[in-house]
Amino acid sequence: MEAQSQHKQAENTQGRNHVMLYFRQKRDGEGSDVSDAATLVGRNVKRIRQERGLGQIALSEYSGVAQSTISNLEGGKHLPHRATLRKLAEALGVDAGVFIMEAAEEQARELLTRAWANVGVLEHHMANPPDEATFDRALDEFWAIGSRPLELTLQIIEGAKADGGQYDKDLLADLIRAEMALMKLLPRVEKFNFAQYGHRHKAAG
Numbered sequence: 001m002e003a004q005s006q007h008k009q010a011e012n013t014q015g016r017n018h019v020m021l022y023f024r025q026k027r028d029g030e031g032s033d034v035s036d037a038a039t040l041v042g043r044n045v046k047r048i049r050q051e052r053g054l055g056q057i058a059l060s061e062y063s064g065v066a067q068s069t070i071s072n073l074e075g076g077k078h079l080p081h082r083a084t085l086r087k088l089a090e091a092l093g094v095d096a097g098v099f100i101m102e103a104a105e106e107q108a109r110e111l112l113t114r115a116w117a118n119v120g121v122l123e124h125h126m127a128n129p130p131d132e133a134t135f136d137r138a139l140d141e142f143w144a145i146g147s148r149p150l151e152l153t154l155q156i157i158e159g160a161k162a163d164g165g166q167y168d169k170d171l172l173a174d175l176i177r178a179e180m181a182l183m184k185l186l187p188r189v190e191k192f193n194f195a196q197y198g199h200r201h202k203a204a205g
Contacts, residue, residue: 038076038077040076040107041099042075043103045080048098059092062091063088065084065091069084085099101160104156108152111145111152112171112178115178118145125138126188129196142185147179147182150175150179152175
């Protein structure tokens, strides 16, 4: 009995890790990877359900997934098991990977907005030096973004390959462009920071 319980626990963990393939843990204070992934996946399940004109109770009847589970999933209260997503996908007439892929692409678009905004802010600050605290806040965002565009690009490709799904090639190209812009900006930012304020930013090491 204990061995069966351990096997079931390992299976559940593996199923949730499959969902987490698309999401990377954030820095402390920015929200957890689990809550962000759950929110994005749940939002897409709800959207597709509503597009099909179904209520939660009807979807529960068609899929065999408890209505309470659907409610919690759509509310972003927990990460769904891949078996649950598969049942919901079959009932809604979509591929299970759609829920995750669309969530990952939504996260990618949000990241692009952050990345290009940060590039613009840093360019402005280097042309018009602000006080040190203001520049440090922009650098905090710069280091928080880090190599995330490239990592998310690889995760989306790997996820699509695993699920046999499709991905937005233009979106991935935009992520790579953002990563290149950040990499190109890095030496200039570090040189300016040292020359203007006389120190290296804490995140630079």
